Amino acid sequence: RVAVADDRGPQTYAWLHRQASGIATSLVSRAEFEPGDHVGLNLSNSPEYLAAFYGILLAGGVVVPLPPYHNADRMAQLIEIANVKLLVDSPATATASSNLPFMSDPQTISLDQTAQLKCRVPEPPRQCPDSLAMMLFTSGSTGEPKAVMLSHRNVLSNAQSICGFLPIDANDRTLAIMPFAHALGNSVLQTHILSGACLIFGKDLQFPTAVRDALIQQNCTSLTGVPEVFEGLLLAIQGVATRFPHLRYLAVAGGRMDGVQANELAEKMAPAEFYLMYGQTEATARLAYLPPHELRQHADTIGRAIPGVELAVLDEDCQPVPQGQQGMLFARGDNIMLGYWGDPG
Numbered sequence: 001r002v003a004v005a006d007d008r009g010p011q012t013y014a015w016l017h018r019q020a021s022g023i024a025t026s027l028v029s030r031a032e033f034e035p036g037d038h039v040g041l042n043l044s045n046s047p048e049y050l051a052a053f054y055g056i057l058l059a060g061g062v063v064v065p066l067p068p069y070h071n072a073d074r075m076a077q078l079i080e081i082a083n084v085k086l087l088v089d090s091p092a093t094a095t096a097s098s099n100l101p102f103m104s105d106p107q108t109i110s111l112d113q114t115a116q117l118k119c120r121v122p123e124p125p126r127q128c129p130d131s132l133a134m135m136l137f138t139s140g141s142t143g144e145p146k147a148v149m150l151s152h153r154n155v156l157s158n159a160q161s162i163c164g165f166l167p168i169d170a171n172d173r174t175l176a177i178m179p180f181a182h183a184l185g186n187s188v189l190q191t192h193i194l195s196g197a198c199l200i201f202g203k204d205l206q207f208p209t210a211v212r213d214a215l216i217q218q219n220c221t222s223l224t225g226v227p228e229v230f231e232g233l234l235l236a237i238q239g240v241a242t243r244f245p246h247l248r249y250l251a252v253a254g255g256r257m258d259g260v261q262a263n264e265l266a267e268k269m270a271p272a273e274f275y276l277m278y279g280q281t282e283a284t285a286r287l288a289y290l291p292p293h294e295l296r297q298h299a300d301t302i303g304r305a306i307p308g309v310e311l312a313v314l315d316e317d318c319q320p321v322p323q324g325q326q327g328m329l330f331a332r333g334d335n336i337m338l339g340y341w342g343d344p345g
Contacts, residue, residue: 001170003193004047005218006201011047013196016054019047023055023088033086035060038135040084042075044068045180045201050189052088053180060127061086063134064147065181082135082147082341129153135341136183138281147341148281157308157334158284159190164307165289166275167249172197174222175214177205177229184254187285188224208232212242219246226254234265244272253277253286259299266295278302284335287311309333 002010027033039061043049056063064082066075079087127133133155135147162168168191176192176199178185192199200218204210211233215223223229230252249272252262257276266274274295279286288311290303305311313327314320321327 001196002198004050004199004201006047007203008047010198016047016050019051020054020058023052024058027056027059027061027086030086033059033061036062036132037085038062038064038083040079040082040087041065041181042068042087042089045176045185046090047201048090049180050193050199053189056088057133062132065134065136065186067137067179067181078137078145078147081145082137127152129156130338132338134186136181136186136281138183146343149338149341150284151338154284154335154337155190156194158187158286159194161307161309161333161335162187162191162286163195165291166191166251167273168192168195168197168222170196172221172248173200173219173246174198174224175200175202175205175211175218175220177202177211177223177225178254183279183281183285184224184226187279208236212236215244215247216242220244221246221248222250223247224251224253227252227257228255230257230265231261234261234268237268244269247272249273249275249292251275251277253279262299263296266292276301276303282337283309283331283333284337287331287335305331309335 001013003013003016004011027039033039039056039059041049041052041056041063043052053063053065064084066078078084130151130153132149133152134150136150137145138148139145168174172192172195174188174192174197176185176188178188180186180189189199200214200220202210202214202218205214208229211223211229214220223233230250247269250265250269252275262274262276273292275292276290276295276299277286278288286306287309288302288305290298290301294303310332312320312330314330315327318330
């Protein structure tokens, strides 16, 4: 089955497994690599990203996705915060990382080279479900970047939970426009690979008209994005006789979308269903969702807890507040992070 497709054509799950295995072999063959090392991933959304992500895990490493195209100073800050030991790079993103003082020879992804590595990947160290799998950066509460520690259990449980309410299946073709280095994009990646679906990449997807056209031309069945994506898409389809015959659902997270706009978009994109979602990086990705049939009545809410997660609104003494009063949102579930790297307090 096709796992990923871009302007170079489709690639299968067999291809993804071969490439990931080649990258794992390349990593374990390096004297400076040991299982448990933090490996930075400086790649944009691409088939290479998928191969590198799972290759690092196959080698027993911890994946640290870095927002691509940052300047050298910013990258150096993130690498220091997360204690990154090795960096996986590509020619397209090497400019910033080439200026890092300690990475004079970063590991470079090359599909041709990794395809030649036919040796069997060493059995990866047996991982406890609660051992560290990846770290994602967030700065939502302090303004300064923090490395959120996510376990194998966190990543898998959140993906399974999301697949429990979003209609993702092996026939899904999603337009992957959210950066995989961020929680929402990573969630799109994990849920679709878990389901055996296909991730579609395209050029110039920062433009709403390009998103509109790609959804049609690539026969996409779904799209997940932040509110700005759908606000732009709403403008791009205004006054245009546009139909999306293959589209089954849309999902928005990463911020609050105006309820009036949400209902307008849902009406224009019907019969595709529109899901409102809420989450945090510290919860691996998502915490709550609003079923499409409740959108008209409850578009200004975050909906209900996703399967396997408990939500409560409590006061400063951790006691439930009466309905209608303000409090703090508490969450509990297998998707809640291990903590912040280097900052247990």
